[in-house]
Amino acid sequence: xxxxxxxxxxxxxxxxxxxxxxxxxxxxxxxxxxxxxxxxxxxxxxxxxxxxxxxxxxxxxxxxxxxxxxxxxxxxxxxxxxxxxxxxxxxxxxxxxxxxxxxxxxxxxxxxxxxxxxxxxxxxxxxxxxxxxxxxxxxxxxxxxxxxxxxxxxxxxxxxxxxxxxxxxxxxxxxxxxxxxxxxxxxxxxxxxxxxxxxxxxxxxxxxxxxxxxxxxxxxxxxxxxxxxxxxxxxxxxxxxxxxxxxxxxxx
Numbered sequence: 001x002x003x004x005x006x007x008x009x010x011x012x013x014x015x016x017x018x019x020x021x022x023x024x025x026x027x028x029x030x031x032x033x034x035x036x037x038x039x040x041x042x043x044x045x046x047x048x049x050x051x052x053x054x055x056x057x058x059x060x061x062x063x064x065x066x067x068x069x070x071x072x073x074x075x076x077x078x079x080x081x082x083x084x085x086x087x088x089x090x091x092x093x094x095x096x097x098x099x100x101x102x103x104x105x106x107x108x109x110x111x112x113x114x115x116x117x118x119x120x121x122x123x124x125x126x127x128x129x130x131x132x133x134x135x136x137x138x139x140x141x142x143x144x145x146x147x148x149x150x151x152x153x154x155x156x157x158x159x160x161x162x163x164x165x166x167x168x169x170x171x172x173x174x175x176x177x178x179x180x181x182x183x184x185x186x187x188x189x190x191x192x193x194x195x196x197x198x199x200x201x202x203x204x205x206x207x208x209x210x211x212x213x214x215x216x217x218x219x220x221x222x223x224x225x226x227x228x229x230x231x232x233x234x235x236x237x238x239x240x241x242x243x244x245x246x247x248x249x250x251x252x
Contacts, residue, residue, distance in 0.1 A: 032089075035082035036249035042078045043098075043236060046105055049073050050231060053108060056224075064216070068119055073109050077102060086241075089248065094241020097234060104231035111224040115216055122212070130207060137199050145192035 053073065056066045079102045087095070236242055246252075 032085050033249055035078075035085050036245045037251060038078045039082060040242070040245050040249050040251055042074075043101070043242065046074065046101075047237065050228075053112075053228060054232070064119070067112070067115055070112065073112060074105055077106070086245070086248075090241040090244055094239045094244070097236055097239045098241055101231065101234045101236045104227050104234065107227040108224065108231060111220055111227065115220055115224075118216060122215075126207065126212060130203065133203055134200065137196055137203070141192050141196035141199070144195055145188045 049071075052070065056063050056070060079098060083095075083098075090098075
């Protein structure tokens, strides 16, 4: 009886072991299939994005508007994340081709991000300049909207009293009158708004004419064109490794 139980127990353990191995194999295949699908999908998306990137450069110069409106070419490198799963599945030549393709894409991304950083800095500098000018316009418009009619109204009387005083008395009288005059400030809000809005609109119109020359170093254009040509020259879609990935992913 004990021998029978021992045999049954061994069978159960063996079957459990085979089941565990089978499950592991199935899960591993599913993991590779999903990873291959993600890589294939990203490569196809990158090839489509390269068509857009090609339009950013015209005669080795950058189209700054297209550059600014372009989206990030790659956010997560699926090949770098999962390539260890396919080292024994893909031939060394194809492995190198896919590596080179992704390296070119990352170099393109580096130049794109750097150029956008320059553009953002330029816009930031223009905004700082505009804010500084707006502050100056506010102060000047405010000063132009303030008047001291008391000084004009009493100028003759002040002159008459001043002529009869001398020394400290004259100084104290003028200081007292100045304080009194400043306490009678008249402020014309309509004049302020009119003056400020006119000059603010003129400033905005001047900036819309793009008086500042945008500058992107020629080295960036040269480097970007170089890495774009390199990426376009890589026949990744037709390589055996790419076909193998599609087969693993069960993509027709």
